[in-house]
Amino acid sequence: MAAPADDGIARIVKRLALMFALSVALGLPGGYFGLQYSNHIKHVELTARLKAGSLSALVAANPELWIYELQRVEELLVRYPPQLADDRATVRDTAGNLLVALGVRPHAPVLVSSSPIYDSGRVVGQVRITHSYREVVFGTLAAGLLGLLLGILVYATLLALPLRALWRVTAALVRETAALSASASRYRALAESTTDAIITADGAGTIVGWNPAAGRMFGYTETEAVGQPLTLVIPHRYRAGHLAGIQRMQAGGERRLIGKSVELHGLTKAGHEFPLEIALSEWETPEGRFFAGIIHDITERKRVALALARQTDLYHMLSQANQAIVRITSREELFPAMCRIAVEHGRFRFAWIGLIDKGDSRLKPVARYGEDSGYVDALDVLGDAAGDTRRGFAGRTLLSGTHVISNDILNDPAMAPWHEAARRAGVRASAKFPIRQDSAVIGAINLYAGDPGFFTEELIATLDEIAIDVSFALDNFAREAARRKAEEALREGEERYRRMFRANPHPMWVYDVETLAFLAVNDAAMEHYGWSREEFLAMTITDLRPVEDKPALLEYLSAESGKKLRKNDSVKLRKKDGTLIDVEITSHVIDFGGRPARIVSAHDITERKQAEQVLREGEAQFRSLVEQSIAGIYIIQDG
Structure with missing residues (x-):
């Protein structure tokens, strides 16, 4: 009975030994390959994701230019994570064009992992990692050979010395465990270094x-x-x-x-x-x-993006404001336009412009834009020193003549009376900028933002510039109004002058002081001298003088050219029919169509001259009679 039992035990031992041997022979290379292959897959996938993540940050900072910064792309491929010698990294754009290739082509067999490069959720390229796992294959073959040898050894040992075989198997397992631990350490080092x-x-x-x-x-x-x-x-x-x-x-x-x-x-x-x-x-x-x-x-990336967006908004707001100032001709149009530009292009929640009421010194809103949830209507701002209890930031701006900023309204004790209104309106920062006319503060531009710290130094400087431009525009409006008023008065004066010139019963004309040509004549001149208007305008004033008087006239005009007013000059003038008349000339310097000219009034004194001549002749005859009388004549004056 012992022999069959021994044979049965022997068969069981042989079977167990064979099972253990096969487990070692197959399990060692299989386990080695599975563990190593899994580690290599994780390595390739993680490397691709990390490199794609670093490149996505580069793309976000330079969305249009990153494909040209290939040196920077290559640096990121090498560093994040560190490039391994048996890896090949490539970067391609969305069209499949190769941009950067780092490392030599790995030996087959290879693992390939691709990870997309994103820009704000949009795929702009991909990173592909090609990794050779030939060493895993070789290691597996070596492990298979080792497993075969160990299997044979285990089989033989289990038959002869089961305990020693167990020790050897345990030692092999310890070595495998150490290998797995080393692989895990490499993965942990990668995770800890990023x-x-x-x-x-x-x-x-x-x-x-x-x-x-x-x-x-x-x-x-x-x-x-x-x-x-x-x-x-x-x-x-x-x-x-x-x-x-x-x-x-x-x-x-x-x-x-x-x-x-x-x-x-x-x-x-x-x-x-x-x-x-x-x-x-x-x-x-x-x-x-x-x-x-x-x-x-991506805090820094977002900060840079926000700064760039605000910079762009700043330029747009300044450009739109300048265009409005150039285009608009009245403050009734300008103020609403500036509020709208601030909200639409400056990212403000709402804006309003107030002017000081001359009656009660309060700052009264004259234009607003944006949803303020009743904030502006609840304000009561005084512009004089009597309003200390109600004067807020806008009032301080009016008194100081400089901007006043609150970059965190809800944590600003000075803004405590307006905390609840600010919460309802959703505002966290506000700024006030004075506007002037003729150097005097007449109101303020009031701006409100939804984010604390919104008013940067650059933004404040730009808003100061816009407030100055608005003040300059107001001065221009005032000057333009004064100019229009002066022009209207001038037009009215010129019209009165034209009516008086045309309707004057005495002959009048205007002549160019340089060419002496007639520039205008009235109806009385044409009627009195016999020439038509067209004939007058083709003549010079010398044509009215007798030929023998022309040299003296030119000499006289040259000598008297500096006098603005000349009057009571008695001269002889010629009519169209050749008749000479005595006239008394009064003239004055004027500007006629941009040219220096003189306006002349010519009063005909021919009859007066003739009467004076008759009188003189009568007096002469009378004296002659008196002197020649023998009897004498007594002239008695009454009284």
Whole structure:
């Protein structure tokens, strides 16, 4: 009975030995290959995502020019994460054009992983990592050979010395464990060296992995974070959506964010929110489903983008304001236009312009734009020193003549009376800028923004410039109004002059002081001298003088040219029919159509001259009679 039992035990031992031997011979290379292959896949996928994430940051900073900054692209490929010798990294644009290739083509067989490069959710290129796992194949062959030898050895040893075989198998397992540990160390070194946070979670949304960068980004240590739900770092307003997404994926529903790079907000331990970009991946193991997120803090990128947007808005607002000032001709049109430009191009929540009422010194709104939820109507601003109890920032602006800024209304004690109104209107910052006319402050431009700290030094300087331009425009409006009034008065005066000139009963004319040509004549001149208007305008004033008087006339005009007014000059003038008449000339310098001229009034004194001559002749005859009388004549004057 012993022999069959021994034979049975021997057969069992042989079978067990063969099973152990086969397990070693097949399990060693299989386990080695599976572990190494999995590690290499993770390496390729993680490398592609990290490099794509770093390039996405470059694209966001330079959306149009990044494809030309190939040296910078290559630097990022080398550094994030560090380029391995057996890896080849390439960058292609959306058309498939190769932009950068780093590293030599790896030996087959290879693993290939691609990750998209995003710009605000839009794919603009891709990073492709090609990695050779030939060493894994060679290692697997070596492990297979080793497994075969170990299997034979295990088979022989288990038959002869089962315990020694167990020790040897244990030693082999220890070596494999060490190899796996080394592989895990390499992966951990990669995760710990990156500047991006890497968070791993299980299928229930519980954090199971937390790299140092995540600790620096969110403020939690690994001990504090691991085991906590992902909602630990998710702002409250996003948590319901996150939990709904977890439940949807657990039920096998759509993976909406897996494999994409999206912009969200994170929550730090201190309770501060910040913008981030996250790329999500998913994989399954025998232990279950896991998720990993590579997170990049884009606070600086957003700050730069916001600064650029505000800079652009600033230029647009200044340009629109200048165009309005040039185009508009009245303050009734200008003020509403400036308020509208501030809201539409300056990103202000609302704006209003007020002018000081001369009756009660209050600042009265004359133009506004934007939704203020009754804020402006509730204001009561005084512009004189008597209004200390009601004078706010606008009142201080009116008194000081300079801008006044509150960059955080709700935390500004000086703005305490307006805190509730500011909350209703959704404003956190305000600024007041004085406007002047003839150097005197007459009102203020009032601007309100929804973000604290909105008024930067550059924005304040630009708004000061706009306020000065508005003041300059008001002065121009006043000057233009005065000019129009003066022109109207001048036109009225000229019309009166023309009526008086035309209707004057005495001959009048205007002549050019340089050419002596007639420029205008009235009806009395044409009637008195016999020439038509056209004939007069073809003549000079010398044509009215006798030929023998012309040299004396020219000499006289040259000598008297500096006198503005000449009057009671008695001269002889010639009519068209040749008749000479005596006239008394009065003239005055005027501007006629932009040329120096003289207006002349010519009073005919021929009859007076003749009467004087008759009188003189009569007096002469009378004296002669008196002197020749023999009897004498007595002239007695009455009284």
